Structure formats: structure tokens, C-alpha cells
Amino acid sequence: MLGHGNSQQQAILDVNLAAAKQIARELRLRDIGGIIVVDFIDMTDEANKRLVYEEVKKAIERDKSMVKVSELSRHGLMEITRKRVRPSVTFMISEPCACCHATGRVEALETSFSKIEQQICRLLATRDRKADPEKPKSWPKFILRVDHHMCEYLTSGKKTRLATLSSSLKVWILLKVARGFTRGAFEIKSFTDDKVEKKQHQVAISMLRSSEARTKKPGQNLTLVQGEKLGSQGGRAEAILRI
Structure with a gap:
């Protein structure tokens, strides 16, 4: 998993790059919409932060939905905004409750x-x-x-x-x-x-x-x-x- 070196910073970078690809894939497969905040492992090197940001941008190019990505904050947080293109899986395989009318509560x-x-x-x-x-x-x-x-x-x-x-x-x-x-x-x-x-x-x-x-x-x-x-x-x- 370390791949390119034995240093701690290189190991953190490799993990974050792999996570960037997987996160973009999961967002697309699960059709997750809204504001998603990703907490990457903290990196001190600004160049490494830029590499992770570019990796996320590259990974979301395959996504047909509208996706916006912000750069990593100093705490390693990245904000991703994505528009859902189809109803959720739960919505597609279920129907509103006839008792509570999909509110989750029934009349006393x-x-x-x-x-x-x-x-x-x-x-x-x-x-x-x-x-x-x-x-x-x-x-x-x-x-x-x-x-x-x-x-x-x-x-x-x-x-x-x-x-x-x-x-x-x-x-x-x-x-x-x-x-x-x-x-x-x-x-x-x-x-x-x-x-x-x-x-x-x-x-x-x-x-x-x-x-x-x-x-x-x-x-x-x-x-x-x-x-x-x-x-x-x-x-x-x-x-x-x-x-």
C-alpha cells in the first residue's frame, strides 16, 4: 500500500490518493447527493494536498452528475457538492407507508x-x-x-x-x-x-x-x-x- 517510499509523508499521500479514487467511485455508484465532507489524513506538505485535490478532480470526471470540489483545508477536510441524478435505492425499492404517510409517526x-x-x-x-x-x-x-x-x-x-x-x-x-x-x-x-x-x-x-x-x-x-x-x-x- 505504501508503494512509492517508506517515509511517513509518502505513506499518508499514498493512502489519501487511493481514498480519493474510491470516494469518487462510491459517490457515483451510490448516487449520493448533497454536501459531502471528506476527512483525509492530515498532510503538512502543500504540494501533497494539491496532488490529492487533483486526483479527486480527475476521478470525478467520469461522473455524469454535477460535482463541485473544494481544496483541502488546513485540517485535511474537503467539501464535495454533488447533485443526485436518480432516486435513492431505498426510494426505488419501497413505497410510502399507508399508515404514517412516510412521516415515520402515526396519529395518537x-x-x-x-x-x-x-x-x-x-x-x-x-x-x-x-x-x-x-x-x-x-x-x-x-x-x-x-x-x-x-x-x-x-x-x-x-x-x-x-x-x-x-x-x-x-x-x-x-x-x-x-x-x-x-x-x-x-x-x-x-x-x-x-x-x-x-x-x-x-x-x-x-x-x-x-x-x-x-x-x-x-x-x-x-x-x-x-x-x-x-x-x-x-x-x-x-x-x-x-x-
């Missing part, structure tokens, strides 16, 4: 829950016929479709958030798990079903049975399953869940 469940509550409030505000808070049979009914993360968030705990939401807004909520939904996605629609009015202060949760999941075909409706009561207090809504 508490935030999604607030959006659901706001959406229900907006739908209630557009209704011509106002419900009687003292008559649960008159409460509006909605189908709420969410992903499985939100379903677990709404139905977990002794006092579920779904039951609290239903009781506070005086509405019936039929919760469905939409298996194609990404985290944070939801859909709310008005719903009419006399079966709901048979039992007061209840929140019905519908999910697909595991046996149906294996045989269900696209386009078929999910089965509304009513199961055991998870708990109720006074006039609060009860959550009904069966998987």
Missing part, C-alpha cells in the same frame, strides 16, 4: 378518538329532528367503522370509551372493525335498525367471527353479533362485545 389514538367525537357532533348538528335525552329510543343511531387498534382502544377497560361516548352524546353506536382500514381511519354513517331499540342504553359492537373470516367473500356484509354485557351503571350505555 386519543387524537383519532377526538375526531370521531367531533364528527358525530357535526352529524347531530345537521339533524332536523332533535332527540329527547330522557328517551333513549329517540336517540340517533350511527355505524362507526374503525381499524382494530381503535376498536381495542374504544372497548378496553371496565368503563369503555365507547360506552361513555354513547352516553354523553345520547346516541346509539354500532361499532364495526374494517379490516382494510389503516390506523386512525374511520367512517361514520347514520343507521336505522329497530333491533337496537329493544334494549335501552346499549352500544352494539359487531365483529367478524373467526369462522366467517375464513369463508367471507368480498362484498358480503359483516354479521352483527350481540353477546354478553360488559357492564353498566345507572343510565350509562352498556357495551356488548362478542368475537
